[in-house]
Amino acid sequence: GAGVSQTPSNKVTEKGKYVELRCDPISGHTALYWYRQSLGQGPEFLIYFQGTGAADDSGLPNDRFFAVRPEGSVSTLKIQRTERGDSAVYLCASRAQGQTSTGELFFGEGSRLTVL
Amino acid sequence: AQSVTQLDSQVPVFEEAPVELRCNYSSSVSVYLFWYVQYPNQGLQLLLKYLSGSTLVKGINGFEAEFNKSQTSFHLRKPSVHISDTAEYFCAVRGPGGGFKTIFGAGTRLFVKA
Numbered sequence: 455g456a457g458v459s460q461t462p463s464n465k466v467t468e469k470g471k472y473v474e475l476r477c478d479p480i481s482g483h484t485a486l487y488w489y490r491q492s493l494g495q496g497p498e499f500l501i502y503f504q505g506t507g508a509a510d511d512s513g514l515p516n517d518r519f520f521a522v523r524p525e526g527s528v529s530t531l532k533i534q535r536t537e538r539g540d541s542a543v544y545l546c547a548s549r550a551q552g553q554t555s556t557g558e559l560f561f562g563e564g565s566r567l568t569v570l
Numbered sequence: 571a572q573s574v575t576q577l578d579s580q581v582p583v584f585e586e587a588p589v590e591l592r593c594n595y596s597s598s599v600s601v602y603l604f605w606y607v608q609y610p611n612q613g614l615q616l617l618l619k620y621l622s623g624s625t626l627v628k629g630i631n632g633f634e635a636e637f638n639k640s641q642t643s644f645h646l647r648k649p650s651v652h653i654s655d656t657a658e659y660f661c662a663v664r665g666p667g668g669g670f671k672t673i674f675g676a677g678t679r680l681f682v683k684a
Contacts (some may be wrong), residue, residue, distance in 0.1 A: 458613075487671070496576075496660050496674035497614070510671055545614070557602045557621065557664055559672055561613040
């Protein structure tokens, strides 16, 4: 597609459940980022993929959070045993790589997660 | 480690007045600097960026920002705001090269009043 696509746009779940959030980046973008944005806050870095590998996962808050990008395109953020504090908007962004890259991130509209 | 401080959480301003949104960064190496805007119910989009060269950077919608290395600042300005500029503005920093993450500030809510 033309832009970064995230699904679902809204997800309501119960505490303790498992959740998957999907990101489809701009075609050809090799770099993919996940961020979390809580109400009134800026995006908080979670993980960065370069191709299929996680180049930096230092922002994942704990081992309940995991992300994959098996074919270097679509990525899935997985949250196990969800807690109320996980409620936030999860943002995905992609970036072009190479000499033509301006460093700009292209964001999706986010997946709003609500844990009851 | 890199960090970004946006000094004002909210900035109310009247339409057609000038505005400055302040941003300071902390980094031990040369960085790339960005301002992103988030309109209500929309995703973040790039306003402008500083990579190198001229310290005065012009972006979309009449916004500009000035990189000041000695002050480690990258303040955003617009000489005359419109109601439609009401949004959340985020300053961000990234290190050079392809492997560095982009770090965002907490944001400044610009509220333009008629």
